[in-house]
Amino acid sequence: MAFKFQGFDFLHLDASLTEDELLVRRTTRDFVDDHVIPIIEGCFREGRFPRELVTQMGELGFYGANLQGYDCAGMSNVEYGLVMQELERGDSGLRSFVSVQSALVMYPIYTFGSEEQKSRWLPALARGEKIGCFGLTEPGFGSNPSGMTTRARKSGDEYILNGEKMWITSATIADVAVVWAKLEGEDPESSSSVRGFLVETDRPGFSAQDVHGKWSLRASVTGGLSLQEVRVPEANLLPGATSLKAALMCLNQARYGISWGAIGAAMDCYVTALNYAKMRKQFHDQPIASHQIVQEKLVWMASEISKAQLLSLHVGRLKDAEKAGHQHISMAKRNNVWMALECARLARDILGANGITEDYPIMRHMMNLESVKTYEGTHDIHTLILGQHLTGIGAY
Ligand code: TGC
Ligand code: FAD
Secondary structure, three states: OOOOOOOOOOHHHHOOOHHHHOOOHHEEEEEEEHHHHHHHHHHHHOOOOOHHHHHHHHHHOOOOOOOOOOOOOOOOOOHHHHHHHHHHHHOOHHHHHHHHHHHHHHHHHHHHHHHHHHHHHHHHHHHOOEEEEEOOOOOEEOOHHHOOOOOOEEEEOOEEEEEEEEEOOOHHOEEEEEEEEEEEOOOOOOOEEEEEEEEEEOOOOEEEEEOOOOOOOOOEEEEEEEEEEEEEEHHHHOHHHHHHHHHHHHHHHHHHHHHHHHHHHHHHHHHHHHHHHHHHOOOOOHHHHHOHHHHHHHHHHHHHHHHOOOOOOHHHHHOOOOOOOOOHHHHHHHHHHHHHHHHHHHHHHHHHHHHHHHHHHHHHHHHHHHHHHOOOOHHHHHHHHHHHHHHHHOOO
């Protein structure tokens, strides 16, 4: 019988999940066991995004899962988080694809879009018939998107966009890009000059290029966007996105999902290391799990995973009650990704030489998590966001 992932629930948190939440997790876990695990090491090695899974993930309701209507699954935020957890147990790249489609493309259309934009794009994105990407980062502006140089110029009933975006997930496979740009004629120093646009990727002047040579997120497409005199009709402006704050609100959705996703990768590393430590024998024909230092590493992982589970579940419940602030989400993203990366390193250590091979998922998770630590606000930027919240003093 094929291996079925059992998860890790030291604190009996499953008892506080609803039947629906457990069902969503079971469905996603089965999907990952049956369709992701068998192919993902090969995809990672080949640097290939498993596009063949896109439609099936749409059928399972993964895209825009926590949005209501427009063919979206209407899940709670905790259910959505559990989907992200299970997907990232498979691979951070797959979770990234779903995160971007859901939190960074569908969420802004849902929240800031016109009724016409919602009807046109959301059902097709929910089914995976269309793919979206989110262009905020630029070659010169990553942690500080307010410095963006991409510009939008009003010309009659059109906007003309010029600029470069970099490190964009799904760039070269997207049908539509959510592009953030400053409106000419407004004060470029003010965050209220920022607007969001829906740009169909077949428009003249729009091009996308893959980033090659990544040693992380190899099963995910990452690229640059180039916009040269790209004309979009007025109707492509997201009417509710009237400042940088709108883009930052999208990031909250994605960061929340990442906080859950990181737990999935960490659990996979922990379970792999525990099983290996019980089986691998060194000195006196004893399993390495019998050595105190190995146990200390396993205990660290188990404790930190449990704390991360509590954190994300609580923030999820706050979010469902519309009480989650962006500072809560920053804490969850910062803590859980750091925790997962440390788990990957400890697990790799416990597996000794075997830990560096593709026979185990650990090295792949570790390399992926280096990106996850950087994107959606680096670990240190989240430190500064929290520091500002606690002290009232921005230290960027
Ligand atoms: P600042 O002056 O602090 O804020 C401007 C206004 O926005 C408010 N605000 C937020 N609102 C909602 N959510 C948030 N997270 C918010 N953060 C700030 C703020 O209160 C203010 O409101 P108001 O009413 O006073 O105008 O803005 P700043 O330009 O100084 O920015 C601060 C900073 C550093 C926190 C922000 O720039 C930042 O978060 N930088 C990190 C950039 C980042 O995370 N980029 C991610 C790009 S997308 C990506 O990586 C996708 S990866 C693929 C995947 O998800 O899988
Ligand atoms: P920088 O901002 O140059 O930071 C470099 C280092 O300096 C970091 O350690 C940082 O913490 C530190 N630093 C910066 N400022 C300060 C400060 N004030 N104080 C202390 N330390 C500081 N972006 C998108 O818009 N859409 C996407 O879909 C997307 N997908 C991505 C996919 C991948 C695989 C990756 C790697 C990135 C992706 N990004 C995307 C971009 C990502 O959001 C940025 O990489 C991230 O915001 C950091 O920006 P940067 O890489 O330019 O680093």
